[in-house]
Amino acid sequence: MTNEHTPDKWQVRRLLRALPWTTVVWIILAVGLLSGIDFAAHYYKLPPEEVSILRILVVALAGLRVIHNIEGALARHRSHRLEQMVRSGQAYQLAWQDSVTGIYLIRLLLYAGLALIVIVVVGGTFSGVLVGGTMLSVVLGVAGQSFFGNFFGGLAVALFKPFDVGDHVQIVAWQFPMMPETYPHQLRAQGYRGVVRDINLFYSELRLDDGQLFRVPNGVVITGGLIRSLPNDWARIVFRFDVAVPAHVGDTMGKLEEAARRQFRPRPEEPVPPPDSPEADGKHGAAPPFGWDPPVVLIADISLTAVSFEVRASVPQRLRDHAKADFFADILPIVYPAKPT
Known part of the structure; x- marks a missing residue:
């Protein structure tokens, strides 16, 4: 066969x-x-x-x-x-x-x-x-x-073979322009993320997450950094947002935690933790892959007019770009409740 x-x-x-x-x-x-x-x-x-x-x-x-x-x-x-x-x-x-x-x-x-x-x-x-x-x-x-x-x-x-065709990678190199974030105040690896589609004698080709084709010289690939992830690997996400000072901070906090547990729970088809062989990251005592951790909602900062909340959660790598938007859509009624008419 x-x-x-x-x-x-x-x-x-x-x-x-x-x-x-x-x-x-x-x-x-x-x-x-x-x-x-x-x-x-x-x-x-x-x-x-x-x-x-x-x-x-x-x-x-x-x-x-x-x-x-x-x-x-x-x-x-x-x-x-x-x-x-x-x-x-x-x-x-x-x-x-x-x-x-x-x-x-x-x-x-x-x-x-x-x-x-x-x-x-x-x-x-x-x-x-x-x-x-x-x-x-x-x-x-x-x-x-x-x-x-x-x-x-x-x-x-x-x-x-730092990567293979079909892998989802992020290439970080000094030749790429750096755009520091002003909010939230945290560091992020700047680079291009996408799926490896092809490699020739001089260039590697990626299908970026936004759908564009990106061809990067192999000299840049081999001298730069590479973040490789599998679609079902769990990724850590951290994001912050401000909410106008609510009447009851404790009640709002509880509702946000409930929404986070609802949005960031593992689906039935998602293994916890993801299956991965030790050979995937080398044969010399490679660290185990991240598994799922319960989401956490914290008060990161507070002022006279607003409260800054921070959310820490685990999501599958393939869903990390949509997790924040889905969470915001879920908490809109909590943050901006409908005014009685």
Whole structure:
């Protein structure tokens, strides 16, 4: 029996059928142009250096288009699987070709294969290698430090796997602008949060929580901080809000505590604490994941006109962005009771 999440011959056939028909067109076009170049070189006695440059351009252009089509087919297949995972809200065992390591190595092999084909097409002669080396030196010289930083950053991500495709992460780096909060007075890690969708030789791609696609250089990823969370992990949230001095502070406090217990209780489908294997965070005595704690409502500050309340609660990671809004909607009748008419 074949595992649903491992590649089999049927998945390979589906991937081949998913390749655009232009893939074959580009291959036929490249073969035809190479034949035409050879004929023109023999008939018009073209210099070998010019022939090598023309061959490199044809093979590079056609090869890049074919690689683009292969990557697109793999990305569509992977996107379908990720969509199923996100909708189910459950952990998903990615196939090797859909993992960070698989994606990076497949792309690396594709581009390395293209480089070898270019060398073979130009004949592997000294002049051909010299022309190719000259062009490569120009490209690397222009790209400079950023080129190598992003390339080796992607290689480090593929080898050490600080995250994988489908993980919900927050990337924190000094290159990102910092926006300190003025209220409430607390520190928050500034960064971009979203689901990892893809990784290539130089960039990683995230689908941000607001729906936008965010591509971050691999050099920034490997040198920055990373906050990784699973959808069913419990997250601690703390927020404050002011309420005009009520007639009975004690009664208001009791109603807020009741609303907090109602809003921040575990649902039947949410395990307490979430299941997680020690291997998920390493094999050297990793700390256990946070479980659920009862919500707490405190009086954080008080003035002549208002009372500042602080709420501390545990919510699933996937719901943390909506927990505050849901709680406020529940306590509106408490904070602003309807006036008798």
